[in-house]
Amino acid sequence: xxxxxxxxxxxxxxxxxxxxxxxxxxxxxxxxxxxxxxxxxxxxxxxxxxxxxxxxxxxxxxxxxxxxxxxxxxxxxxxxxxxxxxxxxxxxxxxxxxxxxxxxxxxxxxxxxxxxxxxxxxxxxxxxxxxxxxxxxxxxxxxxxxxxxxxxxxxxxxxxxxxxxxxxxxxxxxxxxxxxxxxxxxxxxxxxxxxxxxxxxxxxxxxxxxxxxxxxxxxxxxxxxxxxxxxxxxxxxxxxxxxxxxxxxxxxxxxxxxxxxxxxx
Numbered sequence: 001x002x003x004x005x006x007x008x009x010x011x012x013x014x015x016x017x018x019x020x021x022x023x024x025x026x027x028x029x030x031x032x033x034x035x036x037x038x039x040x041x042x043x044x045x046x047x048x049x050x051x052x053x054x055x056x057x058x059x060x061x062x063x064x065x066x067x068x069x070x071x072x073x074x075x076x077x078x079x080x081x082x083x084x085x086x087x088x089x090x091x092x093x094x095x096x097x098x099x100x101x102x103x104x105x106x107x108x109x110x111x112x113x114x115x116x117x118x119x120x121x122x123x124x125x126x127x128x129x130x131x132x133x134x135x136x137x138x139x140x141x142x143x144x145x146x147x148x149x150x151x152x153x154x155x156x157x158x159x160x161x162x163x164x165x166x167x168x169x170x171x172x173x174x175x176x177x178x179x180x181x182x183x184x185x186x187x188x189x190x191x192x193x194x195x196x197x198x199x200x201x202x203x204x205x206x207x208x209x210x211x212x213x214x215x216x217x218x219x220x221x222x223x224x225x226x227x228x229x230x231x232x233x234x235x236x237x238x239x240x241x242x243x244x245x246x247x248x249x250x251x252x253x254x255x256x257x258x259x260x261x262x263x264x265x
Contacts, residue, residue: 011042013042014082014083015081015085016077016081017045017087019051022088027222029246029254033245033246033249035047037248038085038127040136041127050076050077051077052073052074052077053070054071054091054095055094059094071103074099075113081119082119083120083130084119084120085123086122087122087222088220088221089122089149089150089152089155089156090152092120092123093151093152093155094151095116095120096121096155096156097117097156099116100114122158123220123245124161124165124244124248125156125158128164134168135168138169138247138248138252139169139252140169140170140172142172142214142216142252143175143212143213143214143215143216144166144175144217144218144247145174145175145176145212146162146177147184147218147224148181148219151221158220162220165248166247166248177211178208179208182205183201184201184205184228185200185201185202185205199231206228206237209228214239215238215239216242217229217239217241217242218241218242218244219243220243220245225242225243226257226258228241229256233258241258242256
């Protein structure tokens, strides 16, 4: 039986971290966790200083000209790396699924967009599917439930990968929601355009979370996490909310999303 050349290619090791706007501005610990996980998997990680927003807000509102200009900046910033990894399914999906079609009228730029798309990955799927990481050296004493964010799940096929790695975390028990794949109502600009519908959706999600009895909610997209954390806090819930990378990297002792940093560890 012949084996494809693809199977003999070395795994990508020079990795650029696409930090994402929300991680940069609201939850830098997710970026630090991503770097830790990638380095422990044998990667050399760089954070290109010229990176900018992936362009989702402009794209979702139909502003293709602005999105194209942003995409060119992103392609310039991440040129030459073996892989581009984002701790976000939505940003990863933007780079890998939506960039090429922005340049259908420009063959040269389209080729660059396709090249970036082929090198772009969501963090957890990159660890499991590309680097073949099957366990982590972390501990988290708690019961968690996991929300499947829409872009990661539907565009990138991120479903079992985080659950596989969570299964190796000592002290952690996973309790599934009844509907883990149902949208939390964030949807980027959706929650701004349709706040009543968004609030109703996240209300149903918070009830599903509560029904699990879990003390911690995890997901792979910070936008979804911030949306659900806000709802849970407004309802007076004691459920703590974290990005899955923080738990997998052994950083679960840090304040949860929305909690004040008292300096205690």
